[in-house]
Amino acid sequence: IAQLPSITESMWVTKLVALSLLAALATAEEKKLSSHASMLADTSASLAFNLYHNMAKDKNAENILFSPVVVASSLGLVHLGGKSSTASQAKTVLSADKVKDDQLHTGLSELLTEVSNSTARNVTWKIGSRLYGPSSVNFADEFVKSSKKHYNYEHSKINFRDKRSAVKSINEWAAQTTDGKLPEVTKDVEKTDGAMIVNAMFFKPHWDEKFHHKMVDNRGFLVSRSYTVSVPMMHRTGLYMFHEDSEKRLYVLSMPLAHKMSSMIIIMPYHVEPLERLEKLLTRKQLDTWISKMEERAVAVSLPKVCMEVSHNLQKHLGELGLTEAVDKAKADLSNISGKKDLYLSNVFHASAMELDTEGNPFDTNIYGSEKLRNPKLFYADHPFIFVIKDNKTNSILYIGRLVRPKGDKMRDEL
Ligand SMILES: *[C@@H]1O[C@H](CO)[C@@H](O)[C@H](O)[C@H]1NC(C)=O
Ligand SMILES: *[C@@H]1O[C@H](CO)[C@@H](O)[C@H](O)[C@H]1NC(C)=O
Numbered sequence: 001i002a003q004l005p006s007i008t009e010s011m012w013v014t015k016l017v018a019l020s021l022l023a024a025l026a027t028a029e030e031k032k033l034s035s036h037a038s039m040l041a042d043t044s045a046s047l048a049f050n051l052y053h054n055m056a057k058d059k060n061a062e063n064i065l066f067s068p069v070v071v072a073s074s075l076g077l078v079h080l081g082g083k084s085s086t087a088s089q090a091k092t093v094l095s096a097d098k099v100k101d102d103q104l105h106t107g108l109s110e111l112l113t114e115v116s117n118s119t120a121r122n123v124t125w126k127i128g129s130r131l132y133g134p135s136s137v138n139f140a141d142e143f144v145k146s147s148k149k150h151y152n153y154e155h156s157k158i159n160f161r162d163k164r165s166a167v168k169s170i171n172e173w174a175a176q177t178t179d180g181k182l183p184e185v186t187k188d189v190e191k192t193d194g195a196m197i198v199n200a201m202f203f204k205p206h207w208d209e210k211f212h213h214k215m216v217d218n219r220g221f222l223v224s225r226s227y228t229v230s231v232p233m234m235h236r237t238g239l240y241m242f243h244e245d246s247e248k249r250l251y252v253l254s255m256p257l258a259h260k261m262s263s264m265i266i267i268m269p270y271h272v273e274p275l276e277r278l279e280k281l282l283t284r285k286q287l288d289t290w291i292s293k294m295e296e297r298a299v300a301v302s303l304p305k306v307c308m309e310v311s312h313n314l315q316k317h318l319g320e321l322g323l324t325e326a327v328d329k330a331k332a333d334l335s336n337i338s339g340k341k342d343l344y345l346s347n348v349f350h351a352s353a354m355e356l357d358t359e360g361n362p363f364d365t366n367i368y369g370s371e372k373l374r375n376p377k378l379f380y381a382d383h384p385f386i387f388v389i390k391d392n393k394t395n396s397i398l399y400i401g402r403l404v405r406p407k408g409d410k411m412r413d414e415l
């Protein structure tokens with residue numbers, strides 16, 4: 001009898017624990033982004049299109065691949081290190097003038113942490129970020145601490161007197177950060193007298209429905225009408241969201257990544273042609289329109305099984321989008337980095353390897369032989385296309401780019 005109350009008590013405690021566990025689970029399920037993180041997700045998606053168009057103007061550019069949320073965090077870093085208009089321009093480029101300074105940093109940090117969570121999202125996304133300064137620089141403790149906390153930045157001094165070994169050490173760090181997937185960020189560094197942002201990344205989508213690893217063969221990819229390279233091509237038929245815009249002569253296909261938390265949206269012209277025509281059409285609004293018109297249907301997808309390695313120096317492009325002071329030696333005030341007005345942003349290397357592979361989650365095989373997969377639309381990606389990896393939860397854009405020239409041996413040039 002004496003023990004009875006204590007048993008009841010312990011049961012009550014057990015219930016309480018169970019209840020609070022449930023509550024914790026529920027909050028984990030519903031965990032929404034803070035309002036400023038959502039806003040930054042939105043503005044970084046707009047930045048994606050502005051930056052893409054700026055980069056596509058460059059006639060020498062072929063493949064494009066960058067992560068707008070990571071570029072946004074680089075702008076956050078410039079803001080953190082900058083003062084007065086050098087700092088405020090970083091906000092303006094991100095259309096985040098109205099966001100308070102501390103919310104800018106916590107919001108960008110929250111967004112990046114959410115979208116790069118490999119466990120929750122079942123994608124491989126390694127992101128290495130480093131700020132290099134000339135050997136004369138002294139990084140301020142406060143800056144080192146907060147840039148590490150918000151943006152996961154490492155800091156390093158580099159001596160360009162021996163340029164070759166300086167470049168080599170950058171590339172070695174990038175390779176190490178990406179498990180060897182990105183062996184090279186740059187062959188050379190032209191301006192060696194400033195601070196340098198380097199992002200080295202490896203992204204590998206894990207499909208919501210995998211391709212069969214044996215359904216891969218070598219096919220031609222038409223870089224242009226007169227230039228074909230040989231690439232491994234993977235094939236599968238499944239139910240996908242798909243839209244054919246017959247007026248604009250293009251297809252839009254959405255391929256969900258694992259857990260449907262994000263998807264790779266591919267915009268491809270009917271036939272091989274320079275992508276300029278599509279790029280003129282490509283706005284955020286137009287993409288939303290295409291997405292809204294997509295319908296689920298059977299699609300026979302053929303996609304190059306390739307790894308794209310693309311490195312951009314965004315310094316000039318960010319300057320053209322309005323980050324004019326940070327990149328200008330005479331005007332930059334990045335004195336929160338070192339306590340002195342001795343730095344400007346000389347390079348912004350943004351480099352990624354993206355591996356398109358067959359891997360993904362198993363799927364319901366019962367669908368084969370059913371009515372649903374009859375008469376699939378063909379989506380044969382053997383010529384240049386544009387893609388957007390769009391996040392379903394935050395509406396941010398994880399990657400945007402174009403595949404124009406995959407790695408591969410030249411096949412033939414008649415046609
Ligand atoms: C830059 O440093 C000043 C103090 O010198 C500080 O008041 C300000 O908040 C810092 N700016 C940022 C964006 O951290
Ligand atoms: C990533 O997601 C998992 C599972 O949803 C969660 O438990 C973990 O806390 C998340 N990690 C971070 C760094 O947010």
Ligand SMILES: *[C@@H]1O[C@H](CO)[C@@H](O)[C@H](O)[C@H]1NC(C)=O
Nearest residue numbers: 118119121122123124206258
């Ligand atoms: C994704 O999920 C699959 C199957 O559950 C697992 O084998 C794989 O390691 C996961 N990948 C990542 C990056 O979490």
Ligand SMILES: *[C@@H]1O[C@H](CO)[C@@H](O)[C@H](O)[C@H]1NC(C)=O
Nearest residue numbers: 254256257260261262263392
């Ligand atoms: C986005 O998530 C919702 C809810 O989980 C899901 O029904 C939908 O299919 C997803 N959308 C995409 C494009 O993956």
